[in-house]
Amino acid sequence: MVDADHTFVIVGAGLAGAKAAETLRSEGFTGRVILIGDERDHPYERPALSKGFLLGNEERDSVFVHPAAWYAEHDVELHLGQPVTGLDRAARRITLGDGTSIPYDRLLLTTGAEPRRLDIPGTDLVGVHHLRRLAHAERLKNVLTSLGRENGHLVIAGAGWIGLEVAAAARGYGVEVTVVEPQPCPLHSVLGPELGEVFADLHREHGVRFHFGARLTEITGQDGMVMSVLTDDGEEHPAHQVLAAIGAAPRTALAEAAGLVLADRAAGGGIAVDASLRTSDPDVFAAGDVANAEHPLLGGRLRVEHWANALNSGPVAARAMLGKDVLYDRVPYFFTDQYDLGMEFSGHAAPGTYDQVLARGDMGKRQFIAFWLREGRVLAGMNVNVWDVTDTVQKLIRSGRRVDTDALADPTVPLASLLE
Template sequence: MVDAHRTFVIVGGGLAGAKAAETLRAEGFSGRVILIGDERDHPYERPPLSKGYLAGTDERDSVFVHEPAWYASADIELHLGQPAVHIDREGQSVRLGDGTRVHYDTLLLATGAEPRRLDIPGTSLAGVHHLRRLAHADRLRGVLAARGRENGHLVIAGAGWIGLEVAAAARSYGAEVTVIEPEPTPLHTVLGPELGTLFADLHSEHGVRFHFGARLTEIEGHAGMVRSVHTDDGEEHLAHDVLAAIGAAPRTGLAESAGLALAEGPGGGIAVDSSLRTTDPRIFAAGDAAAVQHPLLGTRLRVEHWANALNSGPAAARAMLGQEVSYDRVPYFFSDQYDVGLEYSGWAPPGSYDEVVCRGDVGKREFIAFWLRDGRVLAGLNCNVWDVTAPIQSLIRSNHSVDPQSLANPDIPLGDL
């Protein structure tokens, strides 16, 4: 029996929001739980959108966090296809797009992120794509299959994780792919030049063409359809479709209009403390939109990846229930491209490390790479080497200096370090 005297509202129908709702019930909360999502689909996970589902190896139903019937069985009230447009902090209510007002005692903002847009001529042409929502993946999956049959050309703006994963999926269908990237290597701002070349070689071996050191300046069309793209160095590339994969921006408009503090700096996000509480004690934030004061890393950090949504939603739910929470998860993400699978743990932005140490065979793409500063492990990436995430994260958490030669020696177990 639901106790209607307490109402927890979750704005955001993604993984973080769904896991928060699940955790509230698992922790014994008996009040109303209302989940608001601006998409009509039930909450789903985003990794398959650029991996298995996009590549055609996973079915559509596999992306959903719960079976649709689960929400009713758990007494979770759903408002799907309804954006939240305003928060009245004094009146403790959320107004939806249709004018409905929903009261809350405690509110969680899991509003996620949205794809950054290309600010160039031609973006309104048919054949210009983004990949953030299930509807985007539905459409792009059909496009890739068609381009594969027709030997069509896909141009991808951006050689980050999404750009590379879509490139791999497109090549699996047989589509021609050109990736345009302003940096000198793929994943340059994440992995640096030390490992970026590895991914350039991997994709080149599978027929992907790269154009580094350039940006798109125009998408040219004919009869309303994409025909080619132009770059700032004067080059032109044939294109039937264009994917903008230039990153994502946190969806902070609702929080900002409510007067909640936002994080400063390029990452942005809704500023929260280590318990995921905003500057309003009744409002919390989790997932891609939240910029957490990270107790382990000693900085404010916004993480857009799957593991953060998976773990921060439940952490926020526990904090909403009054439990002691210190969200200090080591950032983690994974990627699958062709026959290469990898996991990355930690945080090592450009300029933060002074050495990269590898153990294993980089040439065979079976190795672990470590980013170090003063001998301390900041981050680790395991490529086609498995069951090492726990010891890598332990090395990061220890904050102790490690002998680089021992770190590079595969005969010394990571646990011994």
Template sequence: MVEAHETHVIVGAGLAGAKAAETLRAEGFTGRVILVGEEREAPYERPGLSKGFLTGAASRDDLFVHDSHWYTEHDIELRIGDPATRLDRQSRTLQLADGTVLTYDKLLIATGSAPRTLDVPGIDLGGVHYLRKLPDAERLRASLQTLGRENGRLLLVGAGWIGLEVAAAARGYGAEVTVVEPQPTPLHGVLGPELGEFFARLHEDRGVHFHFGAGVTEIEGEDGMVLAAHTDDGDEHPAHAVLIGIGAAPQTALAEAAGLALAPREEGGGIAVDSALRSSDPDVFAAGDVAAAEHPLFGRRLRVEHWANALNGGPAAARSMLGQPVVYDRVPYFFSDQYDLGLEYSGYAAPGSYDHVVVRGDAGKREFIAFWQDPAGRVLAGMNVNVWDVAGGIQQLVRSGRPIDPDRLADPAIPLGEL
């Protein structure tokens, strides 16, 4: 039973927000919990939007964090389709789009991120897609199914994780796929050229065409629909649909207007929070994509745009809101599925931070682990590709901060635990 002695408000009804609300109740909080969401859907998990749901392997219902009755059963007030428009920290109030004003004792901002947009002629044509929300995925899946039936062409702008996962889904439906990417390899800024080349070959073997070193300057249309895309090197690519996948930006407008401290661009932007996920206002917290948190392990502020950060950051922020001692020092983790390849990545190896990449296993057979080491031999990150039950060991290597002999690291005969 709710005792309205305190009210904790969560802005952002995604995975981080839903898990924070769940944790508040699990930790015994008996005050009001209000979960405010911009979208008209109950909280759902986003990875499936470019993976199982997009390929048809997962249903719509598989995406939701909780069933429709869970929020009522746990006395959580779910206000969806009603975004927050103004945060007044002095009066500790939050105004919603319908004019409702909520008073809070503690507030969590988990507003996530939004796709970066491409500003070129033709961007408003029918058949141009972004992928962030469930309705986006529904429209894109229908488009891919049509392209597959009609031998149509999909053009992807950006060879990041979203672009590659959508490329794999599109090839599964039988669509022709071209990827335009300014960098010399896919995932160049995330994995570097060594592993970027691996992913180029993976997709080329499945019939994907890459156009590296170029950017899209115009999307040409006919009768309001996509016809082709033009690049800055003078090439033209016929296309019946276009997906823009050029990254995401944290949704900080609410926090910025309220005067909360933001992280600088070189730290990923986002709301600046400490290792307990507290913002510059001790009654306001942030978690998930929007939070740039001080990370004790890496000695710097990180903003992480991945599922595991929302899954774990929401509960950590909830405990911090309750006054519990919290040090959020999770090793960053994400996963990807492309064709018959699955991978997990643990750690953080920014461009320029590592000295070399060590491969354990057979990259040719697409069963290996890659390790990024700094000049001192410390493992900054590791990625297991079609090798399972090793993510925990990789994270222990990252967390240890110990120099490791590259030859021993590359030797499959030496268990990770012995390193």
């Protein structure tokens, strides 16, 4: 029996929101749980959109967080296809796009992020894509299938994780791929030049063409269709389709309009929350891509857009809403699969924060673990085609201890021994 005297509302029906709703019920909350999303699909997980589903290896139904019937079975009121247009914190009430007003006792914002747009001529042409939602992935999957049959060209703006994963998928369909990236190598702001070239070489071996040190300035077309792209160094590349993969921006409009404190853009933007994921309003919480949290382990603020953050921060926020004494101190984690390369990354090592990068294993064979260190302490680790080491890597990061770098780089020395 639901206790209608207490209402917890979750705005954002993605992975973080769905896992928060699940946690509220598993923790014994008997009040109303209302989960609101502006998409018409049930909550789903995003990694497959640029990996297994896009490649055709996973079925559409595999991406959903819960079966459709789960929400009614657990008394979670699910509002789909409904944007939230207003948040009145004084009245503790939200307004939906259709004018419905819903009161809350506690509110969780899991509004996520949205793809950044190319601000250049030609983006209104047919054949310009973004990849963030399930509908985007379905359309892009059909596009890649067609391009592969016709030996068509795809230009990708951006050599980040999404850009590279789509490049790998496109090559699997037989599509000609050119990636335009302003940095000197892929993933430069994430992995630095030391490891970015590993991914450049991988993609070149599979036929991807890179154009580094350049940005798109125009998408040209004919009869309303994409025909080519121009770059700021005067180059022209043929293109039948274009994917903008230049990052994502946190969806903070609702929070900003309601007067919640936001994090500085230089620190990643998003809604500023404490280590318990509480915003500047004690009755409002935020989790997932949109939350910029004080991190007890790493120090300072951090906004993380990856799957594991949504998976783990939603439940922590739910417990905090229930008044439990919780902290969100997970080591950041993400993974990728590209061709025959599988990778897991743990930690945080922004450019300028580390003074050494070393690897154990064979980088040439793409079977190694890389470490980013500062003053002999491990800040982050990336295992490439090496498995069952993530827990140990994360323990090294958590320990904060100085390590013997010679032993760290030596694959004959058990990694766990460095914790003894």
